[in-house]
Amino acid sequence: MKRVGLFLLCTLFLLVTSCGKKMQSAERVSDSAKAQISVEPVQGLSEDFMRGVDISMVAEIEKLGGAYYDENGKSADVFQILKKHGVNWVRLRLWNNPVNDYNVVEGGVTISKKGDPVGGGNNSIDVDIALAKRAKKAGLKILLDFHYSDFWADPEKQKKPQEWKNLSGDALCEAVEDFTKTTLQKFYKAGVCPDMVQIGNETNNGMLWPDGKINPVTKTDVDIGGMDGFIKLLKSASRGVRTAGTWGTDIKIIIHLADGGKNALYRTIFDAVTAAQVDFNIIGLSFYPYWHGAFDDLTANMKDLRSRYGKDMVVVENAYAYTWDDGDNTGNMFSLYSDEAHGYIPSVQGQATEVRDCIAAVSSVDGGLGMFYWEPAWIPVDGAGWRTGENSAWDNQAMFDFYGNVLPSLSVFNLVYGRGQVQNVWGGSASSVQSFEPYKSSESVKLLVMPGQVPPLPQKAKVVFTDDSERLVPVTWDEHDWKSETEDKTVTIYGTTQEGFRVTCVVELSSIVNLLKDPSFESGTLDEWTLDGSPVLFYACEDKGNAHSGTWAYHYWDNGAFNGTLSKTFTGLENGMYTFSAWSEGGGGENALYLFAKNYGASEVLTVDVVDTGWQVWKKYELHIPVTNGQATVGFVVDGIAGNWGNFDDVMFYKEK
Structure with a gap:
């Protein structure tokens, strides 16, 4: 998982008296920590169901001054807080050598140098062993996630570690096997042998590119290993687990893909993997509703996988937001999940319900062992970002507020059993109920x-x-x-x-006839229009939370200066007065943003400025156009600065009565 926070956490002073150290208390608290939530228990849920969290950022957050507070407002070890709230597993990502292999430059500015820690938790073997010791001390089991990279590995990138960049074929396979084996031996020697491992992270298109890349993505992908190359690397990783020691045979091995509702993807990969007799135990899935859809799609896929391969399954990544707020003024990557039949409000209650429903979905399938919530402790601390020199965009999906106070939603891991009711010192609470209205x-x-x-x-x-x-x-x-x-x-x-x-x-x-065939962009294209600009920055976007009606809208965004014009020319019009209108919402602040009309029989370009004031604050803008030459060109102009975003929807062009 890697897709792109940070409100400076209040400085915490350790109070020391002549009697010794006193426990710190939370100095700030959000309204979210005061939420009162309820969770419906999941009937028949096994006590050994995996209720896990990926906690990989914790060491870096604490190193940079972050702290965590329990429901009494007292500072506490985050692993103990997690355990108390029903968590029984932790997941740790592992990078081979998490340092930059080049200077990182953004906007002409070097934000981190070659040789600097990469950021994103800097999850080396030593960092993860230290985290694993704390997890074991708290009585938690460990899933170790081998990325086989020095930095983030996911469906969009699977870069070889710098040390292996010149290796290929048998030499690369040997390196993978040896690294897997020696890493596990180090964990074992430290007394924290993982209970489960992932050999690769979100390997939809293989790993360790190009040797383990399954399908070409660009024209330069001409010398890739294909499925055979991927399988050879998986077998090497699996051998590394099994030969690490006699105990290696007891470690459960996961092969992990993203897009947990895409059955065709999973069949393609696991048909080949099982046919090749790769030694593994569990199919791992990522499932974020706002990216991957309804839980019905997840369970349908899992049922087919169980029937087809007989393997157990774990959702190893899942998350949802508890607020729209941004803890660091750098923006959040979260988008609302709301399809035609399902959805969740981004609130502490909505977050808890989404997790509860994920648990219910996985546990309803034979072989569904459990789920992991991704980075619930990634609170906004300056410097604890996706990479060194950047910030996080995950703070609104944590299960602690921006100041490190535990949220009532974390209690969901107990409440799914009908136990673990919580009342915190700020007035927040979490309890079990049987129904909702x-x-x-x-x-x-x-x-x-x-x-x-x-x-x-x-x-x-x-x-x-x-x-x-x-x-x-x-x-x-x-x-x-x-x-x-x-x-x-x-x-x-x-x-x-x-x-x-x-x-x-x-x-x-209305007797008005709209001359636009696709006024709400529900076709998912801009085919009816002419775009003068980058289709990467200006496009029809499927996101119900950013649509005035339906699920699509015309969307724009970039992290640098940008501009573009979307236009359409109508010909064969009956002369008379016409209206061109559209609904708009967005962040505002553009250099220029307006509707226009031209070439309607006069030289004047008609415009109306658009002033957006926030998410889902929709406003209607319109132009009245006196057509005298049987035609008109209408459209939208965007001249944006870095970070500008917005949406147009429900566009109309019609002849007035």
């Missing part, structure tokens, strides 16, 4: 039909329940005489769910 609509239902036409009211509506989950539920709509509606107007119709909750649907009756 709807309390608000997830989104307003909007329809557009001609006057006199009966609207296709949906049979179900999505509402938010008190566990901050979004669910699609049946609805019965009130009666209305639609055929008697003969004028353009807006009608609000009400419906009732089975729980007695009232929902609304706004029906716009």
Whole structure:
């Protein structure tokens, strides 16, 4: 896992008296730590179900001044806090030699030099052994995650360690086997032998590129090892585990892919791996709902994997946000998960519910051993970032607030058994309940039909329940005489769910004909438009949290200065007055952001400035265009500075009455 925080943590002073050291108390606390949440127990959950967390950043965070506080507001060892709240496993990523092999330059500025620690936890063997000792002391089991790289390895990059850059073929396989073996021997000698290991991290397209790269990605990928190269490396890694000592046969081996709902991907990889008789025990999956979809997709994939290969399975990465806030003013990578039938509010309650549902999904499948939450302790501490010289974008997905105070959501690992109720000193709490009720609509239902036409009211509506989950539920709509509606107007119709909750649907009756075929970009393309700009920066984006309606919108963003124009020319128009309109939301602050119209029969370019003021603060902007030559060109201009982002949606171009 690696995709891109940090609010400077308040300085903590160790109070010393003549009697010795006193326990530190939290000096600041967020509203999130005061949340009162509830969790539905998971029926029949095994006591040995793996309730794990990836805790790889902890050493670096503590080194840079970070600290953790329990529900009493007292500083405590983070591993003890985790254990008390129901965690029974920890996962540690391992890099071969986590130092820069070149100067890292961004925007013309060197942010870290060759030979500096890479950042991201700097998880060397020594760092991980020290963390493993603390985990074992707390009574936690250990999953060691070999990346076989000096830095992040994931589906987008699998770079060889610098020491192995000139190795290939048998020599590289020998290096992999030897490194795996000697690493485990060091852990064993230190008294912290891992209970489980991953041989590679998110290896969708292999590892140790190019030797272990399965499929070409660019035109330069002409000399890659393919599936055979990947399998040879997996076998070498597996031998390293088994030959580390007589105890090596007891260590469970995971082969790990991302995209846990993509069954075709998993079949492709594991058909080949099992046919080659690679020695492994467990299939590892990453599953983040906002990237990978609904838990239904995860369980469907897991059931097929169990039936097809007979292997046990573990979700080794999962996470969700507890807030939209940013602890370090550098932005968060989180995006809202909300599809047509499911979703979670980014809140302490929503975070706990997402984890609970992940546990329920995995445990419902035969062979589903457990799940790991990714980096719940990555709080914002200056310097503890994705790499040296940068910050994190993960702080709003931790299970401690920005000041290190444990959140009620961490108690989910106990509450799934109906135990471990918590009341903290700030008024926050966590408890178990058996059911939840709807309390608000997830989104307003909007329809557009001609006057006199009966609207296709949906049979179900999505509402938010008190566990901050979004669910699609049946609805019965009130009666209305639609055929008697003969004028353009807006009608609000009400419906009732089975729980007695009232929902609304706004029906716009309009005789206006929109000349745009795909006004909400639901095709997922900009094919109806002409883009003068980079398609990497300007594109149709699928993200319901950033769509005014539907799930797609026209999106722009970059981490440097950028500009672009999206336009469309209409010809064969009947002369007269036309309206060009669009809904917009975004962060604001661009050099220029506006709608325009030109070539409509006059030399003047008509414009209307767009002023965005925040996420989901949608505003409608429109131009009125006097067409006299049977044509018009309309569009959007963005002249942005680093970090600007925004979305346009529900665009209209029509002839006024």
